[in-house]
Amino acid sequence: MSNAKGMALPRRGWRFAAPEDDANPSLAEVNASVKVPRGGSWFRRLIAFAGPGYMISVGYMDPGNWATDIAGGAQFGYTLLSVIMLSNLMAILLQALSARLGIATGRDLAQACRAHYPRPVNLMLWVACEVAIVACDLAEVIGTAIALQLLFGIPLIAGALIAALDTFLLLFLMTRGFRYLEAFVIALLTVIAVCFAIQLAAASPDVAAVLGGFVPSSAVVTNPQMLYIAMGIIGATVMPHNLYLHSSIVQTRAYERTDGGRRDAIRWATADSTIALMLALFVNAAILIVAAAAFHGTGHQDVAEISDAHRLLSPLLGLSIASTLFAVALLASGINSTVTATLAGQIVMEGFLRLTIPHWARRLLTRGLAIIPVVVVTWIYGERGTAELLVLSQVILSMQLPFAVVPLVQFVTDREKMGRFVVPRPVALLAWLVAGIILILNFKLLYDTFAG
Structure with missing residues (x-):
């Protein structure tokens, strides 16, 4: 590209875009609001930047993870620990790429998609x-409602309505x-980690068996039931939103x-x-290990409901407060995960549509959409239907992953x-490999689901 005088001009990318082409800063009300030291020790700088990572980690240990991890541990023992480890490594890579996109370009992923794709594609995304x-949100509502019921005896329907607050x-x-x-988020994360550390100690799992569970097994792909749970784990771990x-809050x-x-x-x-x-x-590994140690080898392989896990933990682990710790951690997880979903909803709506509505209205809208299925399922099937709804919600999340992963990898490369x-280039190849694995697993899950 050159101007009228033949002088070379920079290629027109996002970093050279005219100001009028740029959207407003992501989360404009808090953009560049946290001071960071210009010098000082590495520890001071790490503390200054610490926070966004813990906020996105909330989505990797929300109530949806509990359902899939409990079901996986109870049915298949420690085998799916390899899936948790693999999905966590994928998450580390993808979140690093997300942070890079936001910092390098000043755009979050939704704004980047809007700037790059035509309108029909953007609407689909x-x-x-x-x-x-x-x-x-569905998983968070169910998880919070179940925790309120386990701790205070509040009916699930009422708990779901309370969650909207x-x-x-x-x-x-x-x-x-x-x-x-x-x-606030980090404080609740600490509560969750402490609760599961105590339960893990009480479970006293076989260390050799646990380590063996981190070794990948071909059964994960060849066994349709195991693949369904594995896809739920990936969907619950690598969260599209x-x-x-992350691409927004790092700013x-x-x-x-x-x-x-x-x-x-x-x-x-x-x-x-x-x-x-x-x-x-x-936390995710601890949930699955506790479920495997408590249920898989004790004739309770069919445990999939969070309420059943709560009821059985104390007698099976021999720790009277195990069930209470389980419920407290679940409540902390449910409350915490609402924060990230709220901010993600705001970022997505503002980034794709440039539509800003009051935060409380956005949250009540998504909360309403999530509460309706919970109320209907609970009304028709009772508490037994909530576990299947939880796992299904995580599989839906997994099916949405390519729509976020592919654009992200495309942009950062x-x-x-x-x-x-x-x-x-090596990171780019690895990122495309991860995107390919996610796509292949999704297609395999679709085939197994519709082919029976």
Whole structure:
């Protein structure tokens, strides 16, 4: 490209786009609101950037994970630990790419899609993402309602309605500042981790069997029932809306908007998300290990309901508070995961449609869409139907993954859009490999489902 005088001009990518082409900053009300030190020790800088990684890790240990991990551990023992590990490694890579996209381009994934794809494609991607958020919301509503019932005896339908009140909690925290929101999330994550550490110690699993479960098995692909649960685990672990969320909330840090500042921010944001996702790996693995140790070898392989797991844990583990810890962690998980779904919904709607509505209205809308199936299923089938609905919601999430993963990988491997922040070729090949694995597993699941 050259101008009238024959002088070379930079290629027109996102980093050279005219200001009028750019959307408003993602989450404009908190964009660049968290100060980061310009110097100091590495620990101070890590703490300054710590937060977004833990917020996206919430989606990797939400109530949907509990249903799939419990079902997987009870039915197949430790075999699906390899799936948890694989999906967590995929998540670490994809979230690192998501953070890179947001920091390098100043756009979240939804804004990037809007800038690149034609309107019909964008509408399709937006609908797919909204379906994923509703499925995620469905899992959160069910999980929160079940936790309220286990702890306080509140009926599931009433618990689902109470869950809609999380809107006001989020609004309160956001008015205090983004750091308060992050602190709240990290506090509840700590509660979840402590609860499962105690249960894991009480379960006293066979260490050799646990380590063997991290070795991949061909049965995961050849056994349709195991593949269904495995896809649920992947859908519950690698969350589509988290890719949109992470690309936005990393921009809350007030790093220097220069190449040097962005490079530094990418490094610290990647460290933050990697450390946080290792915590998610521990929690997910702990849920499956506890389920395998308590149910698989004791004649309770058919345990799939969270309420059944709660009822059986204390007597099977020989720890009187095991069931209470289980319910407390579930409640913390349900409350926590509503925060990320709320922000993701706002980011997706603003990014794809440039449509801004009050946060409370957006949350009540998605909450309403999630509460209706819970109320209907509970009314018709009772509590027994909620577990199947939970696992189904996670499979739906898994089916939506390609619609977020493929655009993300396409963008971060495009030098015109990323400039000097384009990912290295080995990382690009690995990213496309991960996208390919997700696509293949989805097609296999579709075939097995519709072919019976």
